[in-house]
Amino acid sequence: MRWRKISDAVVRRLPLYLRVLDELAKDENNNLISSQELGEKAGVGPALVRKDLAWFGEFGKQGVGYEIDYLRSELRRILNLDSTHKVVLVGAGSLGTALTRYNMRRFQEDESFTLELIGLFDSDPDKVGQEHEGIKVYPITELESFVRENEVKMGIITVPASDAQDVANRLVNGGVRAILNFAPVTLDLPEGVQLASADLTLELKRLAYYINEV
Amino acid sequence: MRWRKISDAVVRRLPLYLRVLDELAKDENNNLISSQELGEKAGVGPALVRKDLAWFGEFGKQGVGYEIDYLRSELRRILNLDSTHKVVLVGAGSLGTALTRYNMRRFQEDESFTLELIGLFDSDPDKVGQEHEGIKVYPITELESFVRENEVKMGIITVPASDAQDVANRLVNGGVRAILNFAPVTLDLPEGVQLASADLTLELKRLAYYINEV
DNA sequence: TAGATTGTTAATCGATTAACAATC
DNA sequence: TAGATTGTTAATCGATTAACAATC
Structure with a gap:
């Protein structure tokens, strides 16, 4: 289920993305986010955001972006943060x-x-x-x-x-x-x-x- | 005097080297250290140790290694640690x-x-x-x-x-x-x-x- | 449909490692 | 002198960025 070769450089950025999403989720008006915007808020280039996420699945929709709540729960799952x-x-x-x-x-x-x-x-x-x-x-x-x-x-x-x-x-x-x-x-x-x-x-x-x- | 293009990856390792040297300096018996040994104690490859140090000068002697006290004081100077x-x-x-x-x-x-x-x-x-x-x-x-x-x-x-x-x-x-x-x-x-x-x-x-x- | 943005491949960039001549 | 280890160049490896076809 996990494929043992994802580099630590990638893993280090996941909590950063999650932090941005957590922040955005506080405001009910935000539903979607683009790799562009997520990258800006995390201090990472948009292409790298997409590449990082793509290691774990297809979480976005072309032409639309990423659903904040969904991506957030996926990142929590990937990082093993859903258990104590x-x-x-x-x-x-x-x-x-x-x-x-x-x-x-x-x-x-x-x-x-x-x-x-x-x-x-x-x-x-x-x-x-x-x-x-x-x-x-x-x-x-x-x-x-x-x-x-x-x-x-x-x-x-x-x-x-x-x-x-x-x-x-x-x-x-x-x-x-x-x-x-x-x-x-x-x-x-x-x-x-x-x-x-x-x-x-x-x-x-x-x-x-x-x-x-x- | 400082040449403005040394990468942060290099700078991050300098305090690590210094920490090893500080530790070694406590024992009066240690005078010299090779890039091999310094690298081992700092968790870095020997070639990288030499390359990192070479950015700032020639601190070692071929066939001999680096004088601990000297390298230590040079690193302190490079890192601006000799002033408060x-x-x-x-x-x-x-x-x-x-x-x-x-x-x-x-x-x-x-x-x-x-x-x-x-x-x-x-x-x-x-x-x-x-x-x-x-x-x-x-x-x-x-x-x-x-x-x-x-x-x-x-x-x-x-x-x-x-x-x-x-x-x-x-x-x-x-x-x-x-x-x-x-x-x-x-x-x-x-x-x-x-x-x-x-x-x-x-x-x-x-x-x-x-x-x-x- | 037209516009936007993803997922992904190819190109670039940078950092590490290997190798070795210089020399202590 | 013989052995060891540096400083440095060339080779390799890995990570980031650019580009674009796929598609929502």
Whole structure:
């Protein structure tokens, strides 16, 4: 049903398109959108929009465009956003707890995405047993079995750089398929486990390059 | 002095190399590194490492490799990390204040990068006048003049999506050259202003795509 | 029907990799 | 000198754009 060779460059743009459609869907007056308009709002060329979507099916009508609600539901389906995803967050420090607080709100608002944060983990015995936004902190030693038993497929890493690879290994051994990593290290992951890097300092350092330009 | 056509694909890898070198520099025993080894640790092919670096000069010695300390200082210079960058953060909500707390610590630790957060901004009169980690919250109406007067070149946006474009415009008008945007919108920026997007939901939605794979 | 816009193929562009002479 | 590794050019690969027939 899914044909295993769609490039990540394509996949990265799908959530972007979906974001535009979600926004448009709020206004009942919008029914149709052209690849031209969708591209403009997503910052992508119209031909590329059509090509990206065509990898997954024929969602538009010639001479007409794409029906917003339909394309939206198709994208949600393609991105696996129509089922709830269980997530664990490892590292209940300042970033981890802030993210817990923030994401709990943000995700609750986002009608096109359901993430369920079911556990926090930390190696610090003082933190184990605490609760943040109603979610318990478990000892890191239980991470792998917890992930396996609850069939968690997504993990968020907010531990210090020196612990990140170890945490990643435990997550992967437990069966996690995708990791969002905030720690400033290059993680070594087995083929097939997807990684998103959220190292903000890396981004800021890149931006610094462009600052002293003419 | 800088030749204006180095691709962003290249620039994005420089902070990655620097991160590896920073790590290696901690151990006094490491003096030299080959493109092979640097590439491995950064997750990049050795030929690409050499090609990337060659855009900026000849930093290595044939048959020997790259001197870690030297390459490190050159990369810091290329990335403009040897001077301090003043930054403002707009949106003193839960994410903004968490980031303030977190980044203040994180950046203080990072010897190869000096960011100075000199002001927080918010449109909520109740928040104006508050302090977070010793940094004052100013009214958003003062953003543009503040940025101009203090010659701030970098801004971080943590306001709701509906306000982000307006904030970006004010930053740009004040003279900001680079923006780190957490709001879930595609910002429209003039040529030459650099953007880093930190929309975590976008990343998580992308990861969701890969979860139900065979 | 006439006008518009898709889906798709061919052309272009850019980025990565392979290969190797130069040289430490 | 022999071995290793750079800097760089040429070859390959992949992604984006242009163009257009199909068709709503």
